[in-house]
Amino acid sequence: xxxxxxxxxxxxxxxxxxxxxxxxxxxxxxxxxxxxxxxxxxxxxxxxxxxxxxxxxxxxxxxxxxxxxxxxxxxxxxxxxxxxxxxxxxxxxxxxxxxxxxxxxxxxxxxxxxxxxxxxxxxxxxxxxxxxxxxxxxxxxxxxxxxxxxxxxxxxxxxxxxxxxxxxxxxxxxxxxxxxxxxxxxxxxxxxxxxxxxxxxxxxxxxxxxxxxxxxxxxxxxxxxxxxx
Numbered sequence: 001x002x003x004x005x006x007x008x009x010x011x012x013x014x015x016x017x018x019x020x021x022x023x024x025x026x027x028x029x030x031x032x033x034x035x036x037x038x039x040x041x042x043x044x045x046x047x048x049x050x051x052x053x054x055x056x057x058x059x060x061x062x063x064x065x066x067x068x069x070x071x072x073x074x075x076x077x078x079x080x081x082x083x084x085x086x087x088x089x090x091x092x093x094x095x096x097x098x099x100x101x102x103x104x105x106x107x108x109x110x111x112x113x114x115x116x117x118x119x120x121x122x123x124x125x126x127x128x129x130x131x132x133x134x135x136x137x138x139x140x141x142x143x144x145x146x147x148x149x150x151x152x153x154x155x156x157x158x159x160x161x162x163x164x165x166x167x168x169x170x171x172x173x174x175x176x177x178x179x180x181x182x183x184x185x186x187x188x189x190x191x192x193x194x195x196x197x198x199x200x201x202x203x204x205x206x207x208x209x210x211x212x213x214x215x216x217x218x219x220x221x222x223x224x225x226x227x228x229x
Contacts, residue, residue, distance in 0.1 A: 009039055013046040027151065031125065031137050034149055076131070124201045124224035135222045138166075138201055139229075144192025146178060148201075154183040157221060158205065165206045167216060168198035175202065180210045200225055 012029055015021035021029060033039045122140040126148075127133055138148040148166060158164055164183055167175040176194040181187040181203065204211070205218040 009042055010046070013039070013043045014050065016043060017046045017050050027134050030151060034137060035139065121229045122226040123229055124226045126201060126203060126222040126224035128221065129223055136203065136224075138224070140195060140198075140226065144190070144195040146189040146191075146195065146201075147186060148181055148189065149186040150182070150184050158183045161208045162218075163206050163208050163210055164203050164221075165210045165216070167202045167204065168194050169200040169202060170197040171199045173197070175216055177211065177214060180206075198226060 012021060016026065016029055033043060121142055124138045124140075125134050126136040126138065128135065134151050135154060136148055136150055138146055140146050146166070154164065163180045166178040166181045166187075166189060168178055169175050176198075178189045178191050178194055178201075181189070200223060202216075202220050202223040204216040204220045206216070207218075211217050
């Protein structure tokens, strides 16, 4: 599917605004929109055109069965208490399964004087290992620069006097801290040495300001495998 096609972008923007674009397709569209300023502008223009029409429609009271379905879905999205840790087999089996991700993004390259520059960018969709609901998306540039953004409001998961800390995990290695990230909106991280050989990104809940030990101390909330772009 060519997401650069203007007609397709407009069609998807229409479905996104009126709410008929759902499930994985909606999350994939949001992921692409994060990196595409023109697509975000199309969505804003579509909202300006369609929302007044939608709000002008007469209200309809949904049947009780709809509310029962909403309640079931909300209960299914509630996170269960963590049943795994960094050392557990269960945790690493979840990572081994990985997450499917298909996005169209332009690769970015960086040329360093006297050195061959890497040419591959990477991406990761970080999700709750139990509910598989995507919460964050990260793009890793060839120079190791990481830009991570939230796909939903994570403020309630953080709470008071707590911080979210991002970790890079090489295969068979120990987690390396990339620093504290925002609970809402994008965060830029530039620690290329910590990203060397990284295979997985993870976010843990830590004391305010980050882990005091240099290793994860709180529960791991979201994980995602890095894939080539």
